[in-house]
Amino acid sequence: MNEFVSRIRERNMKKLVIDPVTRVEGHGKVTIIMDDQGRVDRTRLHIVEFRGFERFIQGRPYWEAPVVVQRLCGICPVSHHLAAAKAMDLVVGVGPEELSPTAEKMRRLMHYGQMLQSHALHFFHLCSPDLLFGFDSPVLKRNVLAVAQEFPEIAKQGIFMRRFGQEIIRATAGKKIHGTGAIPGGINKHLETADRDAFRKDIEQMIEWAAAAVGLVKQVHGKNPTYFDNFGSFPSNHLSLVGKDGALDFYHGTLRAIDDQGHKIIDQVDYTDYLRHIGEEVRSWSYMKFPFLRKLGKKLGWYRVGPLARLNTCDFIPSPLAQKEFEQFRAYTNGKPNNFTLHYHWARMIEMLHSAEVIKQLLADKDLTAGELLRRGKKRGEGVGVVEAPRGTLIHHYKVNENDQIKMCNLIVSTTHNNEPMNQAVARVAGQYLDRQQITEGLLNHIEVGIRAYDPCLSCATHALGQMPLQVELENSRGEVIQRAERGSGA
Amino acid sequence: MSDKIKFLMEGKECTGKPGQSILQAADDNGVYIPRLCYHPDLKPGGSCRVCTVNVNGRNMAACTTPVADGMVILNETEELRDLRRALVEMLFIEGNHYCPFCEKSGNCELQALAYRLKIMAPRFPYMFPERKLDATHPAIFIDGNRCIQCGRCVRAAEEVDHKPILGFIGRGVAMRIKAGSSKGLAGVEIGPEDACVKVCPVGSIIVRETAYRTPIGKRTYDHQPIGSDIEARAPES
Numbered sequence: 001m002n003e004f005v006s007r008i009r010e011r012n013m014k015k016l017v018i019d020p021v022t023r024v025e026g027h028g029k030v031t032i033i034m035d036d037q038g039r040v041d042r043t044r045l046h047i048v049e050f051r052g053f054e055r056f057i058q059g060r061p062y063w064e065a066p067v068v069v070q071r072l073c074g075i076c077p078v079s080h081h082l083a084a085a086k087a088m089d090l091v092v093g094v095g096p097e098e099l100s101p102t103a104e105k106m107r108r109l110m111h112y113g114q115m116l117q118s119h120a121l122h123f124f125h126l127c128s129p130d131l132l133f134g135f136d137s138p139v140l141k142r143n144v145l146a147v148a149q150e151f152p153e154i155a156k157q158g159i160f161m162r163r164f165g166q167e168i169i170r171a172t173a174g175k176k177i178h179g180t181g182a183i184p185g186g187i188n189k190h191l192e193t194a195d196r197d198a199f200r201k202d203i204e205q206m207i208e209w210a211a212a213a214v215g216l217v218k219q220v221h222g223k224n225p226t227y228f229d230n231f232g233s234f235p236s237n238h239l240s241l242v243g244k245d246g247a248l249d250f251y252h253g254t255l256r257a258i259d260d261q262g263h264k265i266i267d268q269v270d271y272t273d274y275l276r277h278i279g280e281e282v283r284s285w286s287y288m289k290f291p292f293l294r295k296l297g298k299k300l301g302w303y304r305v306g307p308l309a310r311l312n313t314c315d316f317i318p319s320p321l322a323q324k325e326f327e328q329f330r331a332y333t334n335g336k337p338n339n340f341t342l343h344y345h346w347a348r349m350i351e352m353l354h355s356a357e358v359i360k361q362l363l364a365d366k367d368l369t370a371g372e373l374l375r376r377g378k379k380r381g382e383g384v385g386v387v388e389a390p391r392g393t394l395i396h397h398y399k400v401n402e403n404d405q406i407k408m409c410n411l412i413v414s415t416t417h418n419n420e421p422m423n424q425a426v427a428r429v430a431g432q433y434l435d436r437q438q439i440t441e442g443l444l445n446h447i448e449v450g451i452r453a454y455d456p457c458l459s460c461a462t463h464a465l466g467q468m469p470l471q472v473e474l475e476n477s478r479g480e481v482i483q484r485a486e487r488g489s490g491a
Numbered sequence: 492m493s494d495k496i497k498f499l500m501e502g503k504e505c506t507g508k509p510g511q512s513i514l515q516a517a518d519d520n521g522v523y524i525p526r527l528c529y530h531p532d533l534k535p536g537g538s539c540r541v542c543t544v545n546v547n548g549r550n551m552a553a554c555t556t557p558v559a560d561g562m563v564i565l566n567e568t569e570e571l572r573d574l575r576r577a578l579v580e581m582l583f584i585e586g587n588h589y590c591p592f593c594e595k596s597g598n599c600e601l602q603a604l605a606y607r608l609k610i611m612a613p614r615f616p617y618m619f620p621e622r623k624l625d626a627t628h629p630a631i632f633i634d635g636n637r638c639i640q641c642g643r644c645v646r647a648a649e650e651v652d653h654k655p656i657l658g659f660i661g662r663g664v665a666m667r668i669k670a671g672s673s674k675g676l677a678g679v680e681i682g683p684e685d686a687c688v689k690v691c692p693v694g695s696i697i698v699r700e701t702a703y704r705t706p707i708g709k710r711t712y713d714h715q716p717i718g719s720d721i722e723a724r725a726p727e728s
């Protein structure tokens with residue numbers, strides 16, 4: 001396992017580094033600065049952000065963006081593919097409502113297929129060890145192989161659901177990862193009827209398994225609700241796209257943000273206007289920016305994104321089984337926003353169920369197998385595309401010169417939105433479980449669990465190009481650097 | 492003089508016609524000799540040397556050498572395979588070829604040849620040269636990063652389109668394709684229908700806004716390796 005603990009003792013301060021956080025896609029580093037009594041002084045989640053892609057794509061023709069930028073990530077490339085395609089739709093003069101029905105539905109199918117596979121991967125492969133065996137379980141047990149041994153049925157379902165989602169991506173984008181389906185102004189193919197028929201055969205089973213997965217989370221929660229609810233929890237604002245009439249929608253909508261009591265901070269905001277509503281703060285100790293809602297300012301304006309945020313911001317889920325689960329989810333917090341960090345898992349499974357239901361609806365639609373693929377309008381020099389990626393709101397923004405070359409690219413990825421919340425979660429968990437206690441493997445894992453609830457895709461949030469060296473700094477309470485260490489991140 | 496030329500190709504008796512190059516004769520006999528700068532509609536360029544075959548014990552370019560009676564030609568020796576691989580690898584390291592997101596991927600002869608020759612990674616270090624884009628024309632785009640200097644476009648412009656609008660500047664590794672105008676492409680008459688645009692084997696000369704239109708699975712080399720069409724030709728009796 002790629003996990004180690006290093007301690008630096010100097011001037012009575014201990015610095016504990018868990019690096020890299022295992023089972024998070026990509027690399028991250030947690031620093032806990034403790035005082036001489038062994039109390040947690042401060043905690044920080046460091047993410048090395050090097051915006052390689054934003055520079056790299058400058059000068060390239062705009063139509064390459066959906067294919068290039070998806071390579072930021074091997075877990076949810078479809079989100080980048082679609083967000084970039086949506087931005088480039090605007091560049092070729094095709095607004096979101098002007099796409100052909102076939103193009104819109106094929107993209108939706110691709111996206112919901114990805115949602116299914118990504119949520120299945122996260123839950124079954126990355127989280128089920130913690131949830132099924134408990135956070136204090138021995139290291140050797142906390143992996144998917146142990147799950148496969150003790151809960152073979154669950155492991156099998158995870159694998160099959162992921163594969164189903166990946167097959168949908170293949171059938172719509174041409175490849176399971178890094179395909180080419182969405183192009184500016186539309187899509188490059190129809191769904192083959194053979195693929196459609198194969199999916200139709202399996203979709204009921206997927207819905208059944210997804211419903212069972214929701215049940216499993218509820219069951220795990222039911223065993224120790226107090227623990228589950230309090231784990232790394234804190235009140236926060238929430239942000240997501242919301243579809244028509246307030247429906248949960250992963251592909252398109254307007255921006256809505258609510259506070260921890262459910263009051264709307266912004267609503268029905270056209271996402272091309274995102275810069276007026278969302279700012280990005282730079283903090284000296286982190287490479288990753290901290291987005292905030294301008295209306296509330298840097299200190300109070302941070303928010304969560306992702307499954308928990310989406311189920312808090314939306315008014316309903318437009319599919320029957322998921323809507324039923326959503327009602328239970330909402331009732332648990334008396335209709336108020338749910339601020340329990342570990343309930344991300346619950347929300348994620350409800351979304352997985354919804355994705356399966358939407359896929360079923362789409363598979364019945366004739367527009368997928370026939371109809372107009374591409375449209376064109378009047379060219380523009382700028383485009384913004386936003387989708388709800390598995391991990392949360394994803395913003396792509398491009399400016400294009402008169403020769404069709406990209407001259408500016410700005411990306412705000414889900415994990416960046418969750419930067420402050422993840423730091424908050426680490427601080428809470430460290431405060432709750434590490435204060436004055438012996439540092440044990442199980443306790444360290446608690447911190448990781450807090451982060452993992454957000455399913456952070458750090459490679460994506462960091463845009464790391466190859467081996468970016470990391471710098472480790474040790475600070476005392478006066479903010480003076482006591483020690484600095486450097487090493488490669490590929491460890 | 493007989494109008495049939497008899498030669499041995501990989502030990503197999505083949506026939507060719509007077510005036511044909513070895514490469515053309517091999518094509519007619521259903522034998523694929525790898526090539527890059529050659530194009531059936533153009534005079535041979537003879538610059539890439541990927542078509543090198545062994546003729547009576549000597550290595551020669553198949554696209555420029557006329558086929559002759561009694562030639563004993565080898566096409567698939569380990570030595571030739573390695574030579575071709577080395578040439579193709581050099582083309583990869585001399586330019587900036589990012590197949591994963593290149594719009595020509597799946598339709599690119601360089602990529603297809605690398606697959607056919609089973610190149611996993613080049614043996615030479617990448618040079619990452621600074622190459623330019625000429626994006627000044629409303630319909631056509633030249634991406635210097637992907638140019639392999641095969642010269643097909645230059646020959647096509649002259650021989651087929653009858654307008655010498657493209658040429659090379661510089662020499663050796665510094666050689667670059669350039670539109671013959673101080674304003675670059677913007678100053679020349681060129682369009683998607685021109686042969687000089689269509690013959691580009693890689694993603695260097697591209698027609699704007701046609702990228703990724705062909706879905707994966709339907710592209711030229713998605714299912715069949717390059718040269719399969721030639722190998723499927725029935726040898727002339």
Ligand code: FES
Pocket residue numbers: 525526527528529536537538539540541542543552553554555
């Ligand atoms: S194809 Fe003969 S030298 Fe290039």
